[in-house]
Amino acid sequence: MENSNSNQNQIFPDDLPPLLKKIKTKPVSGFDMMMGSAKEKDGSIGNNLNIPLDFRGSKINNNNNNNNGTCHSISMSMPSSPSGLYYDRTRRFALSNNQVFSNGKSNLSNVSCAGDAAIASGGTTTSCHMFHSQPMRVGNDAAEINNVHDYQHQQISSSSRFGETGGTPKDKRFDPFKTFSGRLERQLSNLRGRPQQEPVPADADVGDGEIEILPVDRYFDALEGPELDTLKASEVSVLPEDQTWPFLLRFPISSFGICLGVGSQAILWKKLATSSSMSFLDVSLNVNLVLWYIAVALFSIVLSIYALKVVFYFEAVRREYYHPVRVNFFFAPWITCLFLALGLPPSIAVNLHPVSWYVLMSPILCLELKIYGQWMSGGQRRLSKVANPSNHLSIVGNFVGALLGASMGLKEGPIFFFAIGLAHYTVLFVTLYQRLPTNESLPKELHPVFFLFVAAPSVACTAWAQIHGDFDYGSRIPFFIALFLYFSLAVRINFFRGFKFSLAWWAYTFPMTGASIATIRYSMEVTNCVTQSLSIALSVISTLTVTALLATTIIHAFVLNDLFPNDISIAITETKQKMGKKRSSLKSSSSDDLDLHAAITVNILGHHLRV
Amino acid sequence: MDEQPSKLSVLTGFHAGYFRITMSLSSQALLWKTLMAYSSSASSISYIPTSIRDIAHHLHSTLFLLFWSISLAVLTSLSLLYLLRCVLRFESVKKEFTHHVGANYLFAPSISWLLLLESSPLDLLEISKLLYVALWLVFSLPAVGLEVKIYGQWFTKGKRFLASVANPTSQISVIANMVVARGAAEMDCKELALWVFSFGFAHYVVLFVTLYQRFNDGKMVPAELSPVFFLFFATPSFASLAWSSLSVDGDGGGNVMGSKMLFFLSLFLFGCLIARPALFKQSMEKFDVAWWAYSFPLSALAMGSVQYARDVRDPFADNLMLVLLVVSVGVTFVLMIYTVLNAGKIIPHGGTDNDVDGDGDVDVYVVQ
Numbered sequence: 001m002e003n004s005n006s007n008q009n010q011i012f013p014d015d016l017p018p019l020l021k022k023i024k025t026k027p028v029s030g031f032d033m034m035m036g037s038a039k040e041k042d043g044s045i046g047n048n049l050n051i052p053l054d055f056r057g058s059k060i061n062n063n064n065n066n067n068n069g070t071c072h073s074i075s076m077s078m079p080s081s082p083s084g085l086y087y088d089r090t091r092r093f094a095l096s097n098n099q100v101f102s103n104g105k106s107n108l109s110n111v112s113c114a115g116d117a118a119i120a121s122g123g124t125t126t127s128c129h130m131f132h133s134q135p136m137r138v139g140n141d142a143a144e145i146n147n148v149h150d151y152q153h154q155q156i157s158s159s160s161r162f163g164e165t166g167g168t169p170k171d172k173r174f175d176p177f178k179t180f181s182g183r184l185e186r187q188l189s190n191l192r193g194r195p196q197q198e199p200v201p202a203d204a205d206v207g208d209g210e211i212e213i214l215p216v217d218r219y220f221d222a223l224e225g226p227e228l229d230t231l232k233a234s235e236v237s238v239l240p241e242d243q244t245w246p247f248l249l250r251f252p253i254s255s256f257g258i259c260l261g262v263g264s265q266a267i268l269w270k271k272l273a274t275s276s277s278m279s280f281l282d283v284s285l286n287v288n289l290v291l292w293y294i295a296v297a298l299f300s301i302v303l304s305i306y307a308l309k310v311v312f313y314f315e316a317v318r319r320e321y322y323h324p325v326r327v328n329f330f331f332a333p334w335i336t337c338l339f340l341a342l343g344l345p346p347s348i349a350v351n352l353h354p355v356s357w358y359v360l361m362s363p364i365l366c367l368e369l370k371i372y373g374q375w376m377s378g379g380q381r382r383l384s385k386v387a388n389p390s391n392h393l394s395i396v397g398n399f400v401g402a403l404l405g406a407s408m409g410l411k412e413g414p415i416f417f418f419a420i421g422l423a424h425y426t427v428l429f430v431t432l433y434q435r436l437p438t439n440e441s442l443p444k445e446l447h448p449v450f451f452l453f454v455a456a457p458s459v460a461c462t463a464w465a466q467i468h469g470d471f472d473y474g475s476r477i478p479f480f481i482a483l484f485l486y487f488s489l490a491v492r493i494n495f496f497r498g499f500k501f502s503l504a505w506w507a508y509t510f511p512m513t514g515a516s517i518a519t520i521r522y523s524m525e526v527t528n529c530v531t532q533s534l535s536i537a538l539s540v541i542s543t544l545t546v547t548a549l550l551a552t553t554i555i556h557a558f559v560l561n562d563l564f565p566n567d568i569s570i571a572i573t574e575t576k577q578k579m580g581k582k583r584s585s586l587k588s589s590s591s592d593d594l595d596l597h598a599a600i601t602v603n604i605l606g607h608h609l610r611v
Numbered sequence: 612m613d614e615q616p617s618k619l620s621v622l623t624g625f626h627a628g629y630f631r632i633t634m635s636l637s638s639q640a641l642l643w644k645t646l647m648a649y650s651s652s653a654s655s656i657s658y659i660p661t662s663i664r665d666i667a668h669h670l671h672s673t674l675f676l677l678f679w680s681i682s683l684a685v686l687t688s689l690s691l692l693y694l695l696r697c698v699l700r701f702e703s704v705k706k707e708f709t710h711h712v713g714a715n716y717l718f719a720p721s722i723s724w725l726l727l728l729e730s731s732p733l734d735l736l737e738i739s740k741l742l743y744v745a746l747w748l749v750f751s752l753p754a755v756g757l758e759v760k761i762y763g764q765w766f767t768k769g770k771r772f773l774a775s776v777a778n779p780t781s782q783i784s785v786i787a788n789m790v791v792a793r794g795a796a797e798m799d800c801k802e803l804a805l806w807v808f809s810f811g812f813a814h815y816v817v818l819f820v821t822l823y824q825r826f827n828d829g830k831m832v833p834a835e836l837s838p839v840f841f842l843f844f845a846t847p848s849f850a851s852l853a854w855s856s857l858s859v860d861g862d863g864g865g866n867v868m869g870s871k872m873l874f875f876l877s878l879f880l881f882g883c884l885i886a887r888p889a890l891f892k893q894s895m896e897k898f899d900v901a902w903w904a905y906s907f908p909l910s911a912l913a914m915g916s917v918q919y920a921r922d923v924r925d926p927f928a929d930n931l932m933l934v935l936l937v938v939s940v941g942v943t944f945v946l947m948i949y950t951v952l953n954a955g956k957i958i959p960h961g962g963t964d965n966d967v968d969g970d971g972d973v974d975v976y977v978v979q
Contacts, residue, residue: 369883420875426816
């Protein structure tokens, strides 16, 4: 047939072969035509049906000239992106319905592929070259066909964009991580006035139920490393690894570690300026002021970015919550608020209202009830299994809160949190020291995360000193424990080399600063050369560490551009995957291997074909 | 002859877990007594006018007497029954002793008697110190002896060391320790009390850490027994009570701090548990003696709050005390009524070796 000659041509809207322009399709009686309904809905639909062909033999007929009733047939090429698999499905589906279709009336509202039909049947039973899909009823069917058209239009345009620009398409692959699987984003862009071109495909294979609660075993199986952030070689990631993900998706909660580090520095410089035993240094309070403002600015920035992530990528946030190491960083924002309150420069305010303490501690209390309750009674998240040094972050909040409350003059509340912190710290300390064989997450080699061991005793000793009024035995004992742990880690400094930098390292600087603050407090009690020089030495070390870390962060951010790498640890699959199963369709397939596509298509059809 | 088998079968089924009832009743009695002492001595709860308080006081003491008598009756009958079981069904008692849950409930009779003794309305200590001491010794010595055996097993015995047998009911041994210590402190034997308290507390720390780690999760306590999780906050409450009676004439500072901190810990653990109702769902399906395990820790917590309110004269503490009191009394009464109405379900019948209760499920106190 003549049309087969045009198979090899690329046809564009303005460039119809003259032959086709002349030939009109003869309407066949008994067929219902789309009586201009498509035209009303979307006048541009005719244009959009002109798609680049591939050699598969799809054809295009564009009969805008036909005023009796626009008989369209839409034939699709198969672009080389996974999104094309969607309407390949609809195409095949329509193909299977062609047989029914050709016998008479049909109320199918799917689009058939004329090309395939021509190839398959070798000759049509109608005089119409193309098969049409005609809705019998207006309304749902028409809307659906419109939807299908729109959808295909979107796919086509996205694929053509892909083909033309070579950039990242509007990737539906990140939808599982978006809030409500992307619907929220669509609604928001609706609100902003952009007309919604892209309805949810009727049977998208990424629904709400897809991303469920991952059991903690899954995290341990799939990830390795001291922070559980590297994917094991045998695992695949749900999201494409070779592309840069959206920024929000790459922004981990451990970024709050920066605020912890800087906030604790602000407290340190305040103590250096105001302590009586350090007065010989003559440190100005301006350092504290500047640092405090920087800390506030950093905190607001990080908080707003993460709030955006919560709004737009809630599923990713959930996955971070179920990660055994990252869950502890959910305490970090609140601890930062406590640090900011503790490091408040005297020039701004001297006394905070006690209500603010209750307000600051209530999120910590709620988080603790949940997480400690899990330790006590949760089946798969019990402590013997998930204990890792980052759990110290959950405990430190208690002591920092007690310190703040006692400095504000409260009595019972600080004791409450101190008691809880002490009891759970004992449990955690013993568990980590034991290194139980069931504990899979403790790194075999030393890693900066071990500095968190120093955090709890140093803050506990300062808190107890504040509650009790003086630095008695109850404070000195934890202080000496903290010093001992600090020295035993510091002499092993060589073993800390060779680790990949990550933003979480900032969180490990605040124990050093905490130890320095505790030493300053101790030197106020026992004032002699040794204690004073020790406090100076520790303060210098912690400041230098923070500066070095700042430099490294800036280098990574601006020079190396990998401050926020793809956050693999949230993109692990639910079950161990083999290639070729349905989830492999979510991997970026940049190959043009259509056989592979065919195989995958058949797979997908098997899963998703719905009548 | 017909009665003989049924009576004996009752004995077969009657395990020490039934003493949960008596533990709850005696602790409730002690709570009332402490409350009476507190409200008559203190001028707190000032928003209740004096006349009403007087009436309430009288009502309170009559009710208390009634309640105490009921508890005494129940405890006596159950103890006699258990003594009979020891005599006639010694093998079952031995089996209980070797079971990781059942062994702990062997402390329950001692605890109940000691609590009842402390809460007696007659003020025995004044009347006849000798009698009080004698009774105290009679009830404490079995508990202490059992403890020595069990704690020794924890770290020496081949098969029954702590890591393999630890479960929430192991805290009952620590509770027994604390009750003994408190009794001794009330009798003014401070050194003895301190000795008992210290080795109890040391073992409590070890047990607390072990239980939190949940090394043996899922294998230890079946879902029907999940009310025993409430023991998690009973132990710190009793420790707090013991410590405060130990340090009653010390300087206010550090000693009150210790009992306060323990009370806060138990309050927090209580919060943790009630925030997880799913944990208890399966056990609430069928009425069981295990339900009585809810009431005892709540009474302990309420007693701790009375002590706390006494130390800290704070409106917040008073309100907290009232809330916990209402909860504890309410739960106890509901359980009492429920038990009386459903007595048939929990009376032990004979049954197969594995099904000592005769209630159709495999009984947990019999070693398989």
